Amino acid sequence: MSHSFRHWFGSSTGHRLNSSIRAAFLFIVGALALIISVNCVFGREPLVLRASSSHVRGGDEGGNGGMQMLQHDGRQVESHEPVLVSEELRRTIKEEVRAEILAAMAEEEKKRRQEAPHARPGTLGDGERTVSRQEQLGQLYPPTATLSEGQRRRILVTGGAGFVGSHLVDRLMAEGHEVIVVDNMFTGRKKNVAHWIGHPHFMLIVHDVVEPILLEVDQIYHLACPASPPHYQYNPIKTIKTSTMGTLNMLGLAKRVRARMLLTSTSEVYGDPQIHPQPESYWGNVNPIGPRACYDEGKRVAETMMYAYRSQGGEGDSSMEVRVARIFNTFGPRMHPNDGRVVSNFIIQALQGKNITIYGKGRQTRSFQYVDDLVSGLMKLMNSDYELPVNLGNPDEYSVKDFALLVRELVRNMDSQIVHLPATKDDPAKRKPDITTAKKELGWEPTVSVRDGLAKTIEYFRKELEETGEITPTGPEAARPQPHVEESKRS
Numbered sequence: 001m002s003h004s005f006r007h008w009f010g011s012s013t014g015h016r017l018n019s020s021i022r023a024a025f026l027f028i029v030g031a032l033a034l035i036i037s038v039n040c041v042f043g044r045e046p047l048v049l050r051a052s053s054s055h056v057r058g059g060d061e062g063g064n065g066g067m068q069m070l071q072h073d074g075r076q077v078e079s080h081e082p083v084l085v086s087e088e089l090r091r092t093i094k095e096e097v098r099a100e101i102l103a104a105m106a107e108e109e110k111k112r113r114q115e116a117p118h119a120r121p122g123t124l125g126d127g128e129r130t131v132s133r134q135e136q137l138g139q140l141y142p143p144t145a146t147l148s149e150g151q152r153r154r155i156l157v158t159g160g161a162g163f164v165g166s167h168l169v170d171r172l173m174a175e176g177h178e179v180i181v182v183d184n185m186f187t188g189r190k191k192n193v194a195h196w197i198g199h200p201h202f203m204l205i206v207h208d209v210v211e212p213i214l215l216e217v218d219q220i221y222h223l224a225c226p227a228s229p230p231h232y233q234y235n236p237i238k239t240i241k242t243s244t245m246g247t248l249n250m251l252g253l254a255k256r257v258r259a260r261m262l263l264t265s266t267s268e269v270y271g272d273p274q275i276h277p278q279p280e281s282y283w284g285n286v287n288p289i290g291p292r293a294c295y296d297e298g299k300r301v302a303e304t305m306m307y308a309y310r311s312q313g314g315e316g317d318s319s320m321e322v323r324v325a326r327i328f329n330t331f332g333p334r335m336h337p338n339d340g341r342v343v344s345n346f347i348i349q350a351l352q353g354k355n356i357t358i359y360g361k362g363r364q365t366r367s368f369q370y371v372d373d374l375v376s377g378l379m380k381l382m383n384s385d386y387e388l389p390v391n392l393g394n395p396d397e398y399s400v401k402d403f404a405l406l407v408r409e410l411v412r413n414m415d416s417q418i419v420h421l422p423a424t425k426d427d428p429a430k431r432k433p434d435i436t437t438a439k440k441e442l443g444w445e446p447t448v449s450v451r452d453g454l455a456k457t458i459e460y461f462r463k464e465l466e467e468t469g470e471i472t473p474t475g476p477e478a479a480r481p482q483p484h485v486e487e488s489k490r491s
């Protein structure tokens, strides 16, 4: 005991006075201790982890309003209240992640030391500099931006190994987000996303959206569905299931994790339109029992489900955030060589000097947009506040006959003859988007001309042909997309 302490509490002089002072002092110390501990436990601003964090998610698939959360130890817990996670727990989680990263780095350095025991850290035995993990990633993968934890999102792209999906994945990855691709590989191709495989921000899951899947994500771009007429008519029941059950499954997931969900709908919801160009307010003219109905009606009901979930899915600020893009004819590199749509067919035919096959008289019109423009539109729509359907297309309209002549001119192969085959049933006579809404609400409009886009697409197909030899374009009859000649040789 120190002298001063004894002076106040241990001396015998003035004992009664000292004991009163001691009692008062102890009371004050006790009260102070109580106030401090209460403040420590309750006084601090608690941290509420919401959907933007990958640790805690709200909502559920069945719609009972409960919450499913992933605990720190990885177990799922049920609660009806938001979880308050203390600063301490958050720090512990971060520390553990950091410790794991440091352990992995130490392990890597240990291996390097074993291989070159006298090397200085960051060098090889012969003095040559080793490359950091970041530099290695830069060499192995296309460049990606670095986002802060708060800015980086975990984004699911269904159909992400397909033509449009893979371009979207490239842009999201380049922006620095984490991307999960879910694809059943019916029309998707691994080679479309092969350049990301192994990247720490990228994951490919081979899965059919007709079956539910549980993931933790912040945004969902729901593209999964065969889009070319011969492909979606190949197995119409499966196309209907993909549009309906697939979309329901994704909506259930979006609701459970409170993710914003974007559906890629189609200009085919307008059917064979009686209004030209088509604004979003037009209700369409679809034959509900025709050969295109599996896709057209499938997408129409998918849109219906999006808005039913939005209005019924939650209450107050927990209502679902949905976005719907109505995509008009899109083309570009990575179209499947057996896609069967007009752009790929005409280019492949012209490149090989084969007949260019027009279905019907060729007076029907389409308006073509380059895939990069579409991807910009999709991302703008996802990140906008606009909730109603938006047309995304290039109003540059061509008759199919004029389009065939343009492709032949750009390919510069006059050996190709233009031939006419019977028209396909319910083929829309004209199609052109009214993009007033996209311009006004998203500040979006196409920037790539059809000619420039075609030049890039022709180069892509030229290379595909060099790699694979002959390609026989898919005809109007429904046919399963064939694997690449090269791919089938390899497997």
Ligand SMILES: O=C(O)[C@H]1O[C@H](OP(=O)(O)OP(=O)(O)OC[C@H]2O[C@@H](n3ccc(=O)[nH]c3=O)[C@H](O)[C@@H]2O)[C@H](O)[C@@H](O)[C@@H]1O
Pocket (backbone or CB within 6 Å): 227, 228, 229, 265, 266, 267, 268, 327, 328, 329, 330, 340, 341, 342, 343, 345, 346, 357, 358, 359, 360, 364, 366, 400, 424, 427, 428
């Ligand atoms: O992009 C759209 O808005 C939608 O329309 C397309 O359907 P469609 O316009 O019929 O697409 P294509 O198969 O490329 O046909 C376009 C036109 O070219 C004709 N065509 C197609 C292929 C061919 O070899 N020859 C030919 O004349 C078709 O009969 C049709 O009139 C696709 O079904 C969808 O992917 C998409 O949602």
